Amino acid sequence: MKRNAIFYVVFAALLSLPLSFAGAEISLDAQKSVDDFMTLRMKIAGLSPDKALEQVAGFEKNLAIDSTFSQEEDRLVLVNFIVMEKYNFLRKQKGTKDQLKKLLKELKERNEAWFKNNPDKKAGKWLLATSADVTSCYMSYSLSEVIKSGMSLRDKYKSAVNLAPDFSYGWNNLGQWYYWAPGINGGSDKKAGEAFEEAVKCAKTKAEKFFACVFYSQFLFEEKDFKKSASMLDEAESQDPKNPYIAFMRKIHADGDSFFDWNKKNSQMDNDKKK
Numbered sequence: 350m351k352r353n354a355i356f357y358v359v360f361a362a363l364l365s366l367p368l369s370f371a372g373a374e375i376s377l378d379a380q381k382s383v384d385d386f387m388t389l390r391m392k393i394a395g396l397s398p399d400k401a402l403e404q405v406a407g408f409e410k411n412l413a414i415d416s417t418f419s420q421e422e423d424r425l426v427l428v429n430f431i432v433m434e435k436y437n438f439l440r441k442q443k444g445t446k447d448q449l450k451k452l453l454k455e456l457k458e459r460n461e462a463w464f465k466n467n468p469d470k471k472a473g474k475w476l477l478a479t480s481a482d483v484t485s486c487y488m489s490y491s492l493s494e495v496i497k498s499g500m501s502l503r504d505k506y507k508s509a510v511n512l513a514p515d516f517s518y519g520w521n522n523l524g525q526w527y528y529w530a531p532g533i534n535g536g537s538d539k540k541a542g543e544a545f546e547e548a549v550k551c552a553k554t555k556a557e558k559f560f561a562c563v564f565y566s567q568f569l570f571e572e573k574d575f576k577k578s579a580s581m582l583d584e585a586e587s588q589d590p591k592n593p594y595i596a597f598m599r600k601i602h603a604d605g606d607s608f609f610d611w612n613k614k615n616s617q618m619d620n621d622k623k624k
């Protein structure tokens with residue numbers, strides 16, 4: 350298995366951090382907000398950055414995280430989601446690199462502080478997964494973070510799905526880790542495919558099914574199983590009919606690329622300036 354884009358060498362680190370397999374869940378109110386935000390993510394996936402960011406800002410304002418949630422783990426999970434969604438769209442705009450690097454670094458450190466300050470408290474699945482996501486995003490701006498933390502991402506995702514074997518979001522991101530990681534560091538197309546498929550099977554909400562099917566379809570496209578890839582996109586579209594994101598996926602497929610390929614080609618990462 351070979352992945353050529355340096356952007357995705359973020360998973361090629363040399364160290365791993367063992368994690369406990371027991372954790373507390375976020376509150377029911379926080380879980381509802383996560384589900385609501387996942388639905389928003391699905392709805393805005395195909396919008397322009399300006400329009401999408403406007404909706405994210407509106408959600409954040411209405412949620413009023415600091416005053417609504419008393420538990421730091423609840424707040425942190427929701428902030429992780431919101432900042433990562435901002436990242437997804439801001440990185441498509443010019444001149445945002447420094448802003449994003451600072452934003453992600455500060456949030457990464459806030460997540461690290463939670464784990465450091467709560468050594469006896471077991472993190473739940475959402476904090477394990479989203480804290481790994483934040484670090485992964487930050488790695489696109491920091492080669493030193495790749496070396497420091499790359500393997501720990503896999504361990505967090507594995508811990509999350511061990512805590513909750515029906516955790517679609519965790520399986521989806523574990524699949525991406527296996528897909529992009531070099532084989533020498535544990536990457537595996539076989540394990541990636543199994544994880545993506547499990548994400549589809551475990552999806553409980555329309556948004557979870559939407560994203561799980563989208564990512565599995567891209568993996569299948571890379572594996573040249575074009576018929577099943579198209580079927581997965583059809584299944585994703587059935588969760589939110591006429592979503593423009595699916596039309597975009599079909600367009601890049603028609604051009605011969607998967608979304609993974611397209612993302613590599615359009616990454617903002619400046620490899621010469623990584624520190």
